[in-house]
Amino acid sequence: MFCQLDGAGPLYQQVYRALRTDILSRRLPPGTRLPSTRALAADLGVSRNVAMLAYEQLLGEGYTQARTGSGTIVAPSLPEQWAAAGGGASLRFAAPAPRTPPRLARAGTRAIAIARRTRLHWDLRGAPLAYDFRFGRPAFADFPHALWCRLLGRRARSARRSDLDYGAPEGRIELREALAERLRRFRGIETTARQIVVVNGSQQALDLVTRVLIDPGDRVLIEDPHYLGARWVFAAGGAELVPAPVDADGMHIPPPRAARRSPRLAYVTPSHQFPTGVVLPLARRLELLDWAARCDAFVLEDDYDSEYRYAGRPLQALAGLDVDGRVLYLGTFSKLMFPALRLGYLVVPEVLVESIVAAKALADTGSAGLEQLALADFIREGHFERHLNRSRVRNAVRRSVLLEALREQFGERAEVSGAATGLHVLVWLRGRDGEPIASVARKAEAAGVGVYAVAPYYLEPPRRTGVLLGYGPLSERQIRQGIRRLAAALG
Numbered sequence: 474m475f476c477q478l479d480g481a482g483p484l485y486q487q488v489y490r491a492l493r494t495d496i497l498s499r500r501l502p503p504g505t506r507l508p509s510t511r512a513l514a515a516d517l518g519v520s521r522n523v524a525m526l527a528y529e530q531l532l533g534e535g536y537t538q539a540r541t542g543s544g545t546i547v548a549p550s551l552p553e554q555w556a557a558a559g560g561g562a563s564l565r566f567a568a569p570a571p572r573t574p575p576r577l578a579r580a581g582t583r584a585i586a587i588a589r590r591t592r593l594h595w596d597l598r599g600a601p602l603a604y605d606f607r608f609g610r611p612a613f614a615d616f617p618h619a620l621w622c623r624l625l626g627r628r629a630r631s632a633r634r635s636d637l638d639y640g641a642p643e644g645r646i647e648l649r650e651a652l653a654e655r656l657r658r659f660r661g662i663e664t665t666a667r668q669i670v671v672v673n674g675s676q677q678a679l680d681l682v683t684r685v686l687i688d689p690g691d692r693v694l695i696e697d698p699h700y701l702g703a704r705w706v707f708a709a710g711g712a713e714l715v716p717a718p719v720d721a722d723g724m725h726i727p728p729p730r731a732a733r734r735s736p737r738l739a740y741v742t743p744s745h746q747f748p749t750g751v752v753l754p755l756a757r758r759l760e761l762l763d764w765a766a767r768c769d770a771f772v773l774e775d776d777y778d779s780e781y782r783y784a785g786r787p788l789q790a791l792a793g794l795d796v797d798g799r800v801l802y803l804g805t806f807s808k809l810m811f812p813a814l815r816l817g818y819l820v821v822p823e824v825l826v827e828s829i830v831a832a833k834a835l836a837d838t839g840s841a842g843l844e845q846l847a848l849a850d851f852i853r854e855g856h857f858e859r860h861l862n863r864s865r866v867r868n869a870v871r872r873s874v875l876l877e878a879l880r881e882q883f884g885e886r887a888e889v890s891g892a893a894t895g896l897h898v899l900v901w902l903r904g905r906d907g908e909p910i911a912s913v914a915r916k917a918e919a920a921g922v923g924v925y926a927v928a929p930y931y932l933e934p935p936r937r938t939g940v941l942l943g944y945g946p947l948s949e950r951q952i953r954q955g956i957r958r959l960a961a962a963l964g
């Protein structure tokens with residue numbers, strides 16, 4: 474009998490693990506009779522109860538069998554591959570290395586190809602920088618965290634059975650009604666809860682829309698430059714991307730190409746173009762809607778951060794101008810609250826409700842219920858609007874500190890785009906054309922400053938050197954010092 478205890482966790486688990494190791498390493502071969510629990514307990518200096526519990530677990534998991542009259546034996550038919558390589562006290566269930574790559578469906582192959590070419594994750598990796606102008610992040614410290622915990626706790630404590638059960642795939646009615654009312658009041662979108670589908674962030678909405686509207690080989694009109702999260706999903710769905718160049722007035726629809734099928738979908742960020750920040754004027758919005766009607770296409774409006782508008786009221790959404798039922802409107806709480814919430818919503822034209830809800834049901838049967846209820850309370854009790862108003866003021870201060878610092882430190886050497894809205898600006902660095910952006914980013918990083926090249930967001934990258942600077946999570950002091958250090962590092 475070997476039975477080496479490893480000293481970790483409850484005693485009966487140690488005895489169970491030790492016996493299991495001996496069985497798997499064939500030190501106790503199939504058919505071996507195990508000692509009685511009394512004998513084992515005496516041998517190991519543990520109580521009989523501990524030995525009995527360990528034996529019960531081995532029996533329950535099929536490592537042993539009970540034989541009337543002859544006690545417990547090691548199961549005679551343990552599969553060969555269960556044997557641990559080399560034996561010893563600790564078990565290694567290492568999967569054998571696959572000799573050939575697995576046979577994937579075309580969608581799986583496309584997903585892998587994209588992941589290998591790009592960076593398919595949004596989380597922070599690498600050592601943190603003291604002055605990180607990473608975009609796409611809200612001001613985490615401005616969020617009323619204690620209040621949110623109270624609302625979440627209240628919903629959790631008072632949860633009825635139905636709150637803990639599966640919910641409707643389209644989301645909790647309380648949240649959809651709160652959203653419909655808010656969209657009518659603040660975004661000029663006449664909608665009802667029936668047309669709203671709650672999703673796990675914009676990313677899921679992009680995926681659902683692609684599944685429902687795009688077949689491999691279909692064309693998707695996409696702003697150039699654009700949000701990579703959208704490009705990747707369309708590409709993974711096998712779409713052919715048609716770039717629509719963005720100028721100072723936003724996206725410009727390219728003329729139709731003879732003998733080419735027209736796109737089935739256009740993806741746009743009209744209220745704060747990502748990443749350039751320009752706003753699509755009314756004339757081009759109408760032109761886009763007209764194009765969609767002529768081509769029998771849909772338009773996906775991604776309104777990710779336009780509620781942070783620093784002059785005047787937020788612009789009316791494109792969906793508010795849509796009389797034809799062509800626009801799917803996409804909202805997220807990632808920038809207005811925090812990204813880990815993973816909640817967003819789609820406002821879907823009546824004709825697409827059934828298919829989008831079906832796709833959502835197939836994807837995950839619905840988003841997390843208690844968070845949806847707490848969010849509905851957050852909106853209906855006025856906390857959301859108060860939080861937005863407060864953070865709009867704070868972000869406006871960060872933004873003007875950034876613009877002032879850029880003016881002071883760079884003067885004519887920096888041209889700023891898209892500062893009227895949102896949480897980032899695009900800065901074109903004059904006089905550096907031709908310098909690889911990697912060299913600019915490396916110099917900045919050596920000074921503790923994180924800046925992000927705009928070029929990867931283009932299908933057809935520009936000659937100019939542009940960097941994105943996000944300012945949401947930074948303090949005014951960090952912004953000032955970061956820009957000072959950046960200017961010094963770039964010389």
Ligand SMILES: Cc1ncc(COP(=O)(O)O)c(C=O)c1O
Nearest residue numbers: 609674675676700747777805807
């Ligand atoms: C254009 C755009 N859309 C959507 C999102 C948000 O995505 P999600 O709701 O999946 O967090 C971002 C975040 O950076 C974005 O830049």
